Amino acid sequence: MGKTVTEPKSKWKWRTNWPLHVMLIPAVVLTIIFAYWPMGGAVMAFQDFKPWLGFGGSEWVGWRNFERLFNNSDSLQVIWNTLIIAVLKIVAGLIAPFVFALMLNEVRHMVFKRSVQTLVYLPHFLSWVVLGGILSDILSTEGGLINKIVVALGHEPIFFLGDGDWFRFTVVISHVWKEFGFGTIVFLASIAGINPALYEAALMDGAGRWKQTLHITIPAMMPITIVLATLALGGVLNAGFDQIFNLYNSLVYDKGDIIDTFVYRIAIVSGNMGLGTALGLFKSVVGLVLIVGAYRLAYRYAGYRIF
Amino acid sequence: MPDHIQRSKVFTIVNTAVLALLSLCCVLPLVHILAVALSGKAPATANLVFLWPIDFTFDAFKDTLLNDNFSRSLLISLQRTVIGTVVTMVVAAMTAYPLSKESRAFKGRGMYAWFFVFTMLFSGGLVPTYIVVTKLGLNNSLWALILPSAVEVWSIILLLNFFRNIPKELEEASLIDGSGHFTTMFRIFIPLSLPAIATLSLFTMVFHWNEWFQGMLYNTNSQNYPLATLLQTIVVQQDFTKLAVNPEDMEDITNRTVKAAQIFIGALPILMVYPFLQRYFVKGIVLGAVKE
Numbered sequence: 001m002g003k004t005v006t007e008p009k010s011k012w013k014w015r016t017n018w019p020l021h022v023m024l025i026p027a028v029v030l031t032i033i034f035a036y037w038p039m040g041g042a043v044m045a046f047q048d049f050k051p052w053l054g055f056g057g058s059e060w061v062g063w064r065n066f067e068r069l070f071n072n073s074d075s076l077q078v079i080w081n082t083l084i085i086a087v088l089k090i091v092a093g094l095i096a097p098f099v100f101a102l103m104l105n106e107v108r109h110m111v112f113k114r115s116v117q118t119l120v121y122l123p124h125f126l127s128w129v130v131l132g133g134i135l136s137d138i139l140s141t142e143g144g145l146i147n148k149i150v151v152a153l154g155h156e157p158i159f160f161l162g163d164g165d166w167f168r169f170t171v172v173i174s175h176v177w178k179e180f181g182f183g184t185i186v187f188l189a190s191i192a193g194i195n196p197a198l199y200e201a202a203l204m205d206g207a208g209r210w211k212q213t214l215h216i217t218i219p220a221m222m223p224i225t226i227v228l229a230t231l232a233l234g235g236v237l238n239a240g241f242d243q244i245f246n247l248y249n250s251l252v253y254d255k256g257d258i259i260d261t262f263v264y265r266i267a268i269v270s271g272n273m274g275l276g277t278a279l280g281l282f283k284s285v286v287g288l289v290l291i292v293g294a295y296r297l298a299y300r301y302a303g304y305r306i307f
Numbered sequence: 308m309p310d311h312i313q314r315s316k317v318f319t320i321v322n323t324a325v326l327a328l329l330s331l332c333c334v335l336p337l338v339h340i341l342a343v344a345l346s347g348k349a350p351a352t353a354n355l356v357f358l359w360p361i362d363f364t365f366d367a368f369k370d371t372l373l374n375d376n377f378s379r380s381l382l383i384s385l386q387r388t389v390i391g392t393v394v395t396m397v398v399a400a401m402t403a404y405p406l407s408k409e410s411r412a413f414k415g416r417g418m419y420a421w422f423f424v425f426t427m428l429f430s431g432g433l434v435p436t437y438i439v440v441t442k443l444g445l446n447n448s449l450w451a452l453i454l455p456s457a458v459e460v461w462s463i464i465l466l467l468n469f470f471r472n473i474p475k476e477l478e479e480a481s482l483i484d485g486s487g488h489f490t491t492m493f494r495i496f497i498p499l500s501l502p503a504i505a506t507l508s509l510f511t512m513v514f515h516w517n518e519w520f521q522g523m524l525y526n527t528n529s530q531n532y533p534l535a536t537l538l539q540t541i542v543v544q545q546d547f548t549k550l551a552v553n554p555e556d557m558e559d560i561t562n563r564t565v566k567a568a569q570i571f572i573g574a575l576p577i578l579m580v581y582p583f584l585q586r587y588f589v590k591g592i593v594l595g596a597v598k599e
Binding site for chain 2: 016019020023024027028031033034035036037038039040042044104106115116118120127129132133134135136137143144177209245260264267268277280284287288291
């Protein structure tokens, strides 16, 4: 009996399941070409790559590209810039939506609440090209909107996009400005998941709104905050190519250049492909380790899984 | 009036004011740009415009839309957005359907899943990808902007989660009735997942409309630039070396009101789909971010 059931079953499966494999063909082919083939191409980090000679013809140089990178003060500065900007963005980018969600949670007027949400989500969907255009206009030292306010307050106009320290400040603040609204969504969802009975019990015990927030709402938001913080660690070498590229200029390369923009400039603009790939590969490998580590931490401490 | 009620009233007023101010901060820059775009050249250059146009005129928009470079790029962007969204969504649906099956029912599911997820964790980097696209001869074609991002693993995960919520009985009934997996997918899964597909399509559209870097990387000829890339070059970087424009056109595009009009047109499609997007995305994001 057992035989007759198991054998035809596996045949039957293939007979009905082959379309499932067929459906996956386009995605598999595209992924091999545009994701796995480039991973193989990363061997040129170990070559003195010349496009006209190809992978086969270019000379192998071992770790020399990496040695050059890590003996070069420019690339070390770039890695440092990436870390500083990314960490500031992660910290500010978590605190702002956290506080904003708490404030929004205190609003009882639904129409007002919805309008606020609609307005603050918007910048997330605009591209850094559009926002870069707007920012360079309103931050301009020649009568830009923001500098008009700065001058009206009795200060000298600030060169937001032309001074290294101000540039970093501008990058972090504009990132927070673009994303804080959107970032509140997960926090609001976690607040919405709180059992109302907890608030009723607290009210019975004489806790006011502030005490309720402190002892119920904030603790309830902690697990998702920890998940977001750990997952963000995985992206600590991603300081935001789009944003930096659309805001920076040669005046702020020393403090504003990050790995991704630097790779673009040395590899594509200056044609130093081996060196650019080496830095890119360094970033990918460290990124992989960090992401896998972050997922493990998130799983262990907060039970988070992607699937 | 008791002290704590007084305090909570003050809190409500301050809280409301701060929230209102923050939300205004998110839209006022856009309103300012629109006001500049609709103003006369003189008041705009003299920085007199705040939130309301002075010497109201549509000239900047007219100049922009009549500019050949601009209208060509606009067309390319529209093509890219439509074709790119269709390609990405077809690939996503065809990938999510098999992956939504249980590992028991579909041998190989786990292997395929890891094959795709690994690309979210590790990549060859900018330069090798650039070389692959160049080797394939895709430079200066629309496909260089569409194919490399056609497999959107994140959308696939969201869609497969949605597929999993469709009752198993429907699928079994359909398979027993003799429909193959293709028919089952098109007749049952896709019609039942239209809300999810609509949401992901909107997100993909926004991506393609906003994406500018591939347009710059893979097009050696600025005639092939999508709008986002053109805006990046002329408005943000103000780098005219890549463009073949005559001095008269230069005059047009460096004018502050025209720049503002271009920025605003770059944002316009997003503002148009935003109301539809907003209805759906909260669910989508929460599904992706918080799981029990």
